[in-house]
Amino acid sequence: MFTKSHKASSGYPSRPVVSQIDDPTYLLCKELTRILLPIKEKAESFIQNSYHLKEILSKVDLQDFKKYIQISFDMSNMYPSIPIEETLQLVLEELLVDESLSQRTKWKPHDIVKLTRICMETHFKTYEGYILTQTDGSPIGKSFSGCICGIFVANFEKKFVLHNVDTSFSCPLLWKRAEDDVYCIWQHGPRKADMFLNFINSRHLRIKWTKEMQNEQQILPFLDMSIQLENNQLITKVYRKSTHTLRYSHFRSNRPKEDQLNNLKGLLHRAEKICDRECDKFEEKQLLSNAFIACGFPVSDVDRIVQNYKPKTEEEKLQERENLNKLDKMYLPYIPRVSNKLKKQLRKLNIHVVFKRGRTIGSILCNNKPKNTNDKRKNVIYRIPCECGMVYFGETGQWFDARVQQHQTAVKKLDVKNGIAAHVQQTGHTIRWSEAKCIDQHNYYANRKMKEAIYINAYAPGEGNFGCLMNNDLGSHIDPIWKAISSVIQDSVKRKDI
Numbered sequence: 001m002f003t004k005s006h007k008a009s010s011g012y013p014s015r016p017v018v019s020q021i022d023d024p025t026y027l028l029c030k031e032l033t034r035i036l037l038p039i040k041e042k043a044e045s046f047i048q049n050s051y052h053l054k055e056i057l058s059k060v061d062l063q064d065f066k067k068y069i070q071i072s073f074d075m076s077n078m079y080p081s082i083p084i085e086e087t088l089q090l091v092l093e094e095l096l097v098d099e100s101l102s103q104r105t106k107w108k109p110h111d112i113v114k115l116t117r118i119c120m121e122t123h124f125k126t127y128e129g130y131i132l133t134q135t136d137g138s139p140i141g142k143s144f145s146g147c148i149c150g151i152f153v154a155n156f157e158k159k160f161v162l163h164n165v166d167t168s169f170s171c172p173l174l175w176k177r178a179e180d181d182v183y184c185i186w187q188h189g190p191r192k193a194d195m196f197l198n199f200i201n202s203r204h205l206r207i208k209w210t211k212e213m214q215n216e217q218q219i220l221p222f223l224d225m226s227i228q229l230e231n232n233q234l235i236t237k238v239y240r241k242s243t244h245t246l247r248y249s250h251f252r253s254n255r256p257k258e259d260q261l262n263n264l265k266g267l268l269h270r271a272e273k274i275c276d277r278e279c280d281k282f283e284e285k286q287l288l289s290n291a292f293i294a295c296g297f298p299v300s301d302v303d304r305i306v307q308n309y310k311p312k313t314e315e316e317k318l319q320e321r322e323n324l325n326k327l328d329k330m331y332l333p334y335i336p337r338v339s340n341k342l343k344k345q346l347r348k349l350n351i352h353v354v355f356k357r358g359r360t361i362g363s364i365l366c367n368n369k370p371k372n373t374n375d376k377r378k379n380v381i382y383r384i385p386c387e388c389g390m391v392y393f394g395e396t397g398q399w400f401d402a403r404v405q406q407h408q409t410a411v412k413k414l415d416v417k418n419g420i421a422a423h424v425q426q427t428g429h430t431i432r433w434s435e436a437k438c439i440d441q442h443n444y445y446a447n448r449k450m451k452e453a454i455y456i457n458a459y460a461p462g463e464g465n466f467g468c469l470m471n472n473d474l475g476s477h478i479d480p481i482w483k484a485i486s487s488v489i490q491d492s493v494k495r496k497d498i
């Protein structure tokens, strides 16, 4: 569950975000994304990123009207608000008129929609072991959700914003959307902007928008740009939230130096592309320069890169990508000093090395995953003690608490086939049910059986001798070599007892 901690005023809204990478539909979702993406991208309002928007802004003609206002609109809770049935119908309509569909896939529109419906079904396993099903809205964490939402919102815009003929409102001069954020240039004054907001908020029960107006200096931040309206011109520069700390990864951190310097180059690229005025560009470069030197980068390196930086042309980038694609790739962990030399050597053999992110101090010290509670676990090996100190080891593919209940029933019925029940029948002892614990886990039956046998045999003194065990048998046959580490296994069980 992902909680928006910065939204205290609305009671910390949260939404389920679960990686769907190991979901059975993962690959299918990916293929559907490939098929549906061009439909999303052909929407009239579609913008890819701030560079794309900047290009569009440079072509906007602002001469005809006197009073423009910049407004950003934001669709509240976009993913969960999308009505699925309605959207699937729209997807079908779009697919049926898509002339280039046959170039992307042999699948027929109806089949694509059927597959999309199957992929929509989303389940979340909670840490308590309960499985929750998302019944409506598009699932966050599945790759095609962006396309699905894009298709729905594009249709909404087509009907009510861009070609809205059946009301007295005129359309906005410019309406460009990146996912759920819209940049809008409004030419009918602030009062009508309020009416326009009311209008689009009353079109669909579940679709709600909020708006933010430009400030007194006629500046509106949008994506990572600060856009200023001045003398009927739109002037952009880099925008950072006031909470931005300007802390980039420290030069001494365990990362390839090349990547770290590329990080600076990336930000310089943004400065070059987004800042219109030379003074803004200069200021931004100065800021980056200081920030990176403060992060331990050598002054000479930073100065050299900042002074000599020239943005690559699209052709250069394309060429670079093509060259890399020709090489074989190898993924390695990064080890300072050794890795860079290795990378150079492998490059001579036409192998491109990509460094993987290794373990970080954060990942070692901090585990945010809540622990499984004992009862709501499946596929476990467990241990149940008696008041006399004897123990029972078992394994189960069911919920652990359900399995314990079965043992309790067996005891009540004095079912001697059950080891615990047989012990109670013979001795009249009381079983310490509250101390029953899971001690190990494996998803596969054969491996669980193996582990169960390892635990049992670590406690059984010898063949046919059950020692302090309540078990009726020794479980699966295992190699006697395991006996050599019985004490280690017993210790590990003791640790899990705490």
Ligand SMILES: [Zn+2]
Binding pocket: 386, 387, 388, 389, 390, 423, 427, 429, 430
């Ligand atoms: Zn006992």
